[in-house]
Amino acid sequence: xGAIPATAQSLEDLNIQIHGYATEGFxxxxxxxxxxxxxxNGSPEWTEAVVNVSAQPISKxxxxxxxxxxxxxxFGDAITLDWAAADYKFNDKFGVRFxxxxxxxxxxxxxxxxxxxxxxxxxxxxxxxxTSRNSLxxxxxxxxxxxxNLQRAGKLEYRGWSGEREIExxxxxWVSFAEEGITLPSGTSGVEAGGxxxxxxxxxxxxxxxxxxxxxxFSAPLVDTYVVPAGPSKGITITTPGTFAVxxxxxxxxxxxxxxxxxxxxxxxTRQAGSLTLMGVxxxxxxxxxxxxxxxxxxKITDKFSAGLYDSQYFDxxxxxxPSRYSxxxxxxxxxxxxxxxxxxxxxxxxxxxxxxxxxxxxxxxxKPNTKLAIxxxxxxx
Amino acid sequence: MKKLLYAFLIAMSASIFxxxxxxxxxxxxxxSVKASDVSKNDLKDVFTGASxxxxxxxxxxxxxxxxxxxxxxLQAYIGKNDTAYRAGWRSLVFSGQATMPKSVDGDxxxxxxxxxxxxxxxxxxxxxxxxxxxxxxxK
Numbered sequence: 258x259g260a261i262p263a264t265a266q267s268l269e270d271l272n273i274q275i276h277g278y279a280t281e282g283f284x285x286x287x288x289x290x291x292x293x294x295x296x297x298n299g300s301p302e303w304t305e306a307v308v309n310v311s312a313q314p315i316s317k318x319x320x321x322x323x324x325x326x327x328x329x330x331x332f333g334d335a336i337t338l339d340w341a342a343a344d345y346k347f348n349d350k351f352g353v354r355f356x357x358x359x360x361x362x363x364x365x366x367x368x369x370x371x372x373x374x375x376x377x378x379x380x381x382x383x384x385x386x387x388t389s390r391n392s393l394x395x396x397x398x399x400x401x402x403x404x405x406n407l408q409r410a411g412k413l414e415y416r417g418w419s420g421e422r423e424i425e426x427x428x429x430x431w432v433s434f435a436e437e438g439i440t441l442p443s444g445t446s447g448v449e450a451g452g453x454x455x456x457x458x459x460x461x462x463x464x465x466x467x468x469x470x471x472x473x474x475f476s477a478p479l480v481d482t483y484v485v486p487a488g489p490s491k492g493i494t495i496t497t498p499g500t501f502a503v504x505x506x507x508x509x510x511x512x513x514x515x516x517x518x519x520x521x522x523x524x525x526x527t528r529q530a531g532s533l534t535l536m537g538v539x540x541x542x543x544x545x546x547x548x549x550x551x552x553x554x555x556x557k558i559t560d561k562f563s564a565g566l567y568d569s570q571y572f573d574x575x576x577x578x579x580p581s582r583y584s585x586x587x588x589x590x591x592x593x594x595x596x597x598x599x600x601x602x603x604x605x606x607x608x609x610x611x612x613x614x615x616x617x618x619x620x621x622x623x624x625k626p627n628t629k630l631a632i633x634x635x636x637x638x639x
Numbered sequence: 640m641k642k643l644l645y646a647f648l649i650a651m652s653a654s655i656f657x658x659x660x661x662x663x664x665x666x667x668x669x670x671s672v673k674a675s676d677v678s679k680n681d682l683k684d685v686f687t688g689a690s691x692x693x694x695x696x697x698x699x700x701x702x703x704x705x706x707x708x709x710x711x712x713l714q715a716y717i718g719k720n721d722t723a724y725r726a727g728w729r730s731l732v733f734s735g736q737a738t739m740p741k742s743v744d745g746d747x748x749x750x751x752x753x754x755x756x757x758x759x760x761x762x763x764x765x766x767x768x769x770x771x772x773x774x775x776x777x778k
Contacts (some may be wrong), residue, residue, distance in 0.1 A: 274739055276732050313738045316697055316758070321735055340735050349692050359734050367734040374730035404690070518718055560720045594722045638729055 272313040278638035279306040280372045285632075288625040291614045292388060293330030293432070296630070303634075304328045305372065307339065319344045325370070330619075332388055332427065339370070340395045351403040358400050360393070361416040361453050362468045364512040364525050370394055373638040376555055376592040378604040381569030382613045383549030383584065384510070384527050388429025396420040396449055412457040419450035422472070436617045438482040439538060441501055445477035453510075462517030468510045476502040481538045499537020506531035519557035521565075526550040546574040555590075564591045573612050580626035583610040599637050606630040663765050664712045667750065667772040671757040672696060676776040682716050685760060687727060688737040693760065701752050701761040702742040708764040716777070 282303030284296040294300040304326070311321030322341040327333035340359055346352035359367040368374050369385045379387065386393075398420015405413045424430060426444040434440070453468035481497040512525035529547040548571070555565025569586040576582040590604040608614075611624040666677065674694030677685075684690035686700050703709035705721070713724050731737035743749055746767035753759040754771035763769060 272738060274732075276729065276739065278729075278733070307733065309733055311732070311735075311738055316691075316699060319738055321738075323733065323735065342735050344735065346691060348697075349690050354735065359736075367736070368730050371730050371733040374726050374733070557723070560722070597722045597725050 277308045280636040282634040288628040290619040354400045363510040376563045378602045378632040381551035383569040383571035392424040392428045396422045411459045414455040416453045422449045445475045447475035448473040465513045470508045474505045503533040504531040522554045524552040544575045548572045580611045584613040585609040602634040604632040666775045668760045688731045698758045698760045700740045704742045712762045
């Protein structure tokens with residue numbers, strides 16, 4: 258019997274905590290089906306559940322692991338490892354984190370999956386595409402972080418990271434390839450390094466920041482599948498192996514946030530440019546030149562109810578002129594917190610352009626240039 | 640004009656009440672904490688997970704689960720209600736950046752924890768007994 262209190266005391270000393278959240282979303286679109294869900298008929302195919310276990314055996318050391326079930330249309334429907342890391346914080350000026358760690362790029366990358374922490378149902382897709390979220394969230398490697406007190410000039414938070422980024426075989430990036438019969442069975446991966454600065458200015462609530470991620474060239478085996486449509490060989494499947502390669506690139510983000518009392522404003526800009534080659538299929542490099550930005554604002558109307566608005570825009574400058582070149586998304590959103598555990602969200606999007614979120618298989622009649630998207634979501638967290 | 644005057648008087652009374660309410664919370668710390676005072680910004684950083692040190696030493700915040708002292712503390716020094724405040728902590732927890740601070744029931748439990756844990760810092764109602772801990776002046 259004496260061992261039981263001793264064990265309980267040990268667990269208490271480890272400060273083991275279990276947290277989690279779950280959300281269920283409902284999508285309805287007026288025109289195109291979005292995110293590979295049958296949303297024009299109304300779709301409940303957006304479910305997430307997260308479990309987080311952490312321990313803090315000593316004040317400077319934390320270890321934790323987080324697993325996620327994610328389903329959105331045809332994406333996910335699997336349990337994946339969000340992150341699993343050990344964090345040693347020497348002091349406020351310097352700490353390190355190792356393992357599979359959240360990548361601290363941009364304004365929201367580290368928290369883009371944490372639905373209970375923000376009021377939007379869907380973050381601006383121009384910078385935080387939900388169909389690629391699992392690949393962008395975390396990397397295998399480390400993060401160094403800290404805060405430098407600038408006295409009257411405010412505080413400067415820094416983060417530096419490096420490691421290996423994996424882009425899964427079922428990531429949203431590959432949807433257009435898959436429609437042409439090209440798949441990357443094991444996805445791709447490559448080395449990434451980056452840094453971010455967040456300046457908490459002397460103006461109360463105002464933060465300005467920037468991050469830069471540097472990707473080495475990525476490559477991976479691909480399979481080009483072709484089904485003969487006619488003739489004596491009709492129906493025969495021909496597969497051709499090849500190699501996918503994307504050039505090295507640097508992705509900068511510039512952002513700012515003002516958050517004081519009941520008011521929040523934020524804005525962010527990013528660009529991404531480079532080339533990719535499908536060796537064995539099309540040896541000619543395909544250029545991409547992407548720009549994304551958004552501006553958002555929200556207001557806490559009561560203790561339980563918040564409302565907000567954002568404009569998110571995305572341009573693929575290498576695409577031909579037309580709706581496939583851009584996506585302009587106006588969103589109006591509301592969130593109601595029933596208590597500290599349970600909340601509901603409602604959001605309406607007016608989307609002009611087809612550059613983000615659509616696939617051809619679920620839109621066999623072709624994409625319409627405009628779509629309205631309504632989202633209802635319930636969430637619980639503990 | 641009388642209505643305007645009444646409205647003004649009511650507003651003034653309310654503001655006096657709020658000022659008095661803020662003064663009803665005190666910040667306490669374990670005797671190992673070197674600082675004897677704390678700025679509002681540093682206090683906010685400690686209780687929002689942005690900082691784990693005060694006066695050159697490590698500190699560990701402890702929260703009240705609910706109650707008037709908790710609400711007054713959040714309003715006076717954090718600028719958020721309980722739901723928004725805990726959502727901020729959850730954001731840190733789910734992104735692997737922090738561990739949720741302990742929450743306890745009642746001022747006596749806060750005093751007990753703070754008195755017996757090096758670096759602990761908490762808040763209680765001004766009228767609650769707080770033997771064995773130091774009171775930090777909020778500047």
